[in-house]
Amino acid sequence: MARGNPAPGAASDEFEPEKKNVKELRLLWSFLSPYRKSIFVALAALIVTASSTLAIPKAAGRIVDVGFSDGNLDIINVYFLGLLGIVFILAVATFIRYYAVTWLGERVVADIRKAVYNRVITLSPTFFEQNRSGDIISRLTTDTTVIQTVVGSSASVALRHILTFLGGLIIMAMTSPKLLSVVLVAVPVVVFPIIFLGRKVKKLSKQSQDRIADASATANETVGAVQTVQSYTREHYEQSRFADFVENAFGVAIKRTRVRAWLTALVILMVFGAVDLVLWVGASDVASGRMSGGDLTAFLIYAVLVAGAVGALSEVYGELQRAAGAASRCLEIIATEPDIRAPEAPVPLPNPVQGNIDFRHVVFAYPSQPDIKTLDNFSLSVSKGETVAVVGPSGAGKSTVFQLLQRFYDPLSGEILIDGVPLNKADPEDVRRQMSVVHQESVIFAASIEENIRYGRIDATEEMVREAARAAQADEFISRLPDGMETWLGERGTRLSGGQKQRIAIARAILRDAPVLLLDEATSALDAESEKLVQAALDRLMEGRTTLVIAHRLATVLQADRIVVMDKGHIVDIGTHQELQQKDGLYARLAELQFADMRETA
Numbered sequence: 001m002a003r004g005n006p007a008p009g010a011a012s013d014e015f016e017p018e019k020k021n022v023k024e025l026r027l028l029w030s031f032l033s034p035y036r037k038s039i040f041v042a043l044a045a046l047i048v049t050a051s052s053t054l055a056i057p058k059a060a061g062r063i064v065d066v067g068f069s070d071g072n073l074d075i076i077n078v079y080f081l082g083l084l085g086i087v088f089i090l091a092v093a094t095f096i097r098y099y100a101v102t103w104l105g106e107r108v109v110a111d112i113r114k115a116v117y118n119r120v121i122t123l124s125p126t127f128f129e130q131n132r133s134g135d136i137i138s139r140l141t142t143d144t145t146v147i148q149t150v151v152g153s154s155a156s157v158a159l160r161h162i163l164t165f166l167g168g169l170i171i172m173a174m175t176s177p178k179l180l181s182v183v184l185v186a187v188p189v190v191v192f193p194i195i196f197l198g199r200k201v202k203k204l205s206k207q208s209q210d211r212i213a214d215a216s217a218t219a220n221e222t223v224g225a226v227q228t229v230q231s232y233t234r235e236h237y238e239q240s241r242f243a244d245f246v247e248n249a250f251g252v253a254i255k256r257t258r259v260r261a262w263l264t265a266l267v268i269l270m271v272f273g274a275v276d277l278v279l280w281v282g283a284s285d286v287a288s289g290r291m292s293g294g295d296l297t298a299f300l301i302y303a304v305l306v307a308g309a310v311g312a313l314s315e316v317y318g319e320l321q322r323a324a325g326a327a328s329r330c331l332e333i334i335a336t337e338p339d340i341r342a343p344e345a346p347v348p349l350p351n352p353v354q355g356n357i358d359f360r361h362v363v364f365a366y367p368s369q370p371d372i373k374t375l376d377n378f379s380l381s382v383s384k385g386e387t388v389a390v391v392g393p394s395g396a397g398k399s400t401v402f403q404l405l406q407r408f409y410d411p412l413s414g415e416i417l418i419d420g421v422p423l424n425k426a427d428p429e430d431v432r433r434q435m436s437v438v439h440q441e442s443v444i445f446a447a448s449i450e451e452n453i454r455y456g457r458i459d460a461t462e463e464m465v466r467e468a469a470r471a472a473q474a475d476e477f478i479s480r481l482p483d484g485m486e487t488w489l490g491e492r493g494t495r496l497s498g499g500q501k502q503r504i505a506i507a508r509a510i511l512r513d514a515p516v517l518l519l520d521e522a523t524s525a526l527d528a529e530s531e532k533l534v535q536a537a538l539d540r541l542m543e544g545r546t547t548l549v550i551a552h553r554l555a556t557v558l559q560a561d562r563i564v565v566m567d568k569g570h571i572v573d574i575g576t577h578q579e580l581q582q583k584d585g586l587y588a589r590l591a592e593l594q595f596a597d598m599r600e601t602a
């Protein structure tokens, strides 16, 4: 099958977070809103911590003015005890705030991960042609982690600093309006560069995430096909390709870091410069008796708190923006509707389904190549229980017929019916439930043999799984494995031979027990013994089912009730092996080439 190969970062570049800001917030809110109680607890704790923090300088100022000047030990004791009380409240509230906020972050991200995965797993093949799997996975991992940081910490840090900032300003105004006016002149000077550089950080963060996604997508692909890479001795090529991606990511990350470093340095310079100015003016006021030493002390601590809050806000601002980008990437997946959906009122398939299949004048082009008609006026009726072998040169459209029958795509025109019900009127799940598919490359999951077979039918009893393995001629080799059915198969079943994998896949299809069987015969040659076992397993699988088989073996075409010969999306001939062989057309030529075992058997 042809695969799209989008340019690096292409998939995610389409979605500019700037334009989706409002939606992004809505997305997060829809995930936060079920946890209103926790939000309330976190907010309450946050307000308590901010107020206690703000009370400390005031108390310190009072100690300076009252305690020191009178030299009264009792007053000192009361104030310090009071201070201890405030610190205690601060500690308890901080505990609650930290716990509640982190819990929220973890909870929301768990929910977002599930929502993204739940959507991804239902999307149509077109989506996966347009988005690389590495990019999709990075939304599940990297992007959700960024969101977690924000919900589970940055947002509360930001809120805490905003409260400190506002509360601090109010108390400062009450303490010394003159000194505050000095501070206020400094604020815009501090804030504008923050906003400007903050925007730049956001843009670079998005780019940086995309570049990392490029690198991991490449690694994902090549590690998955490491043997092919090594067979073609392309290690150096892949190394340098990967290095390019990584260096690219590094370059963008460093650019981002540079801007952030500027941002932080600028904030420090502005804020502490302003504090210095305030101290200067304040010290003159105390010296001339216009202000008490305690008030200046308190004011200064507030100024430091407010300055710290502004500085921290600028740090967090970048993070919030990064999360906005991440949220939009997650939202984008959650909002993607599968191309293939059940109609509002799906027509139920008969119960039980007989397995009559009808292709009527089907015209189809893949969405990525709308001008090329992969199937052109394709008509074929297959009756219940019939075995039809489909043969044709590579690219004739054989696999496409299977794709359409499982309704992974809809035809441009014409229709496909199962037991008289048009596929697009039925629920795709209902349609697919009637089919067992055995792929050319057996799909083996990193799980036990038992679980791999059970994938065909999750609720099967142990006995049913064993029976399916027996019917698929797999029981013997399984019993020879050290852990039998419980044997753990590595990723992609690398521990099994080709024939063994095929028999596991066949056992899975047998267990599924669907009325329609779609079989894409493996082209890879097996040794005679395995071939015999696989054939016996297939015979058992085809029994009593409507079978469409993309045939690569002579035994299969000989057994088929009819052979459909396809070329360039058309049916060019239909008949039995003998009939077609005599015509000396495309089939005879194909048979000569494809069925290597022909001369020996026929």
Ligand SMILES: Nc1ncnc2c1ncn2[C@@H]1O[C@H](COP(=O)(O)OP(=O)(O)OP(=O)(O)O)[C@@H](O)[C@H]1O
Residues within 6 Å of the ligand: 001, 002, 003, 129, 366, 367, 368, 369, 374, 392, 393, 394, 395, 396, 397, 398, 399, 400, 401
């Ligand atoms: N997802 C896709 N997007 C775009 N074009 C595709 C896609 N899958 C297949 N095609 C194209 O459609 C045509 C038919 O492909 P199909 O896989 O059905 O052929 P086939 O007869 O099964 O070939 P083979 O025996 O090599 O598997 C080919 O030209 C192929 O390049």
